Amino acid sequence: MTTEERGTGSAGVALEAVGLTKEFKGFVAVNNVSLKVEKGTIHALIGPNGAGKTTCFNLLTKFLQPTRGKITYAGRDITRLAPAEIARLGMVRSFQISAVFADLTVLQNVRIALQRTRGESYDFWRSEKNLTRFDDEARSYVAEVGLSEFLNHRAAELSYGRKRALEIATTLALDPKMLLLDEPMAGMAQEDVERISTLIRRIGETRTILMVEHNLSVVADLSDRITVLARGEILAEGNYAEISKNPEVIDAYIGAGHE
The missing domain is CATH 3.40.50.300 (P-loop containing nucleotide triphosphate hydrolases)
Structure with missing residues (x-):
């Protein structure tokens, strides 16, 4: 365009x-x-x-x-x-x-970025109840990069291209x-290149x-x-x-x- x-x-x-x-x-x-x-x-x-x-x-x-x-x-x-x-x-x-934490889920990674935008520290020891107030907004960023079906997957389980999409989601949360x-696009297979290109265009x-x-x-x-x-x-x-x-x-x- x-x-x-x-x-x-x-x-x-x-x-x-x-x-x-x-x-x-x-x-x-x-x-x-x-x-x-x-x-x-x-x-x-x-x-x-x-x-x-x-x-x-x-x-x-x-x-x-x-x-x-x-x-x-x-x-x-x-x-x-x-x-x-x-x-x-x-x-x-x-x-x-937008660092991705391999052992955290997609949702948790984006939620951490949102904590930062609210002036809060990366407190992993906080109660789950305290952190879930960010969930709806985190889900919207996950959806924006096309990862909704991987919401509860650990970042380590994602393909390389989807890890890059997650990194973009955590960036957008800022x-x-x-x-x-x-x-x-560095190091990506063609199908991932096409996916991330579409994401960048959007x-x-x-x-x-x-x-x-x-x-x-x-x-x-x-x-x-x-x-x-x-x-x-x-x-x-x-x-x-x-x-x-x-x-x-x-x-x-x-x-x-x-x-």
Whole structure:
């Protein structure tokens, strides 16, 4: 679905980086990167191995501090904020804040995330009666990611793709306005890729998403806009039709065997 079809083309900027640079002892991993993620869109960050996309993603999600540059979220300067601080502002990185506890059920995992959003600690020793007040809301997030039939299954019993869906459910329980997904399809079988793609598309109808992803068919299917990195710099930006025809992108990325 295009940005125009989603009706979000003039909704404003959710996340913006200006002149983002990261040096490691003289090595420039990310060099003067500037990009904008529009509200209500799915924006992909791609590039060949060594392009600097992981470093860039870690800078945007505040797991690294930039050497130079500025990052704003919803118009607020977050350049020096910690990940926990930006999570409280509504920008949440999935698959790291949303840890899954293997020995707990699907319901219990989401319930724990809800405890956190209510300012409560992860108190496993609390009475079951005290915790069940979160059950209805937890069930709604479980349903949103298509795991209702696995509600009482231990997380360890789930397939890899369904564990990823559970991680997204625990992230959604944090009530984010923007999700940042780090290679959500990594290591998945094709049937799981299709399931999680459908899930991301549905979530993207009401939230902004930035994702790093290697699977170009997924990028083509989901993304409103794509930023291509190479050697730590932006090589190209646009929709899939535009970047897939760009000679520099074909030479540096698509032509390098990334199908």
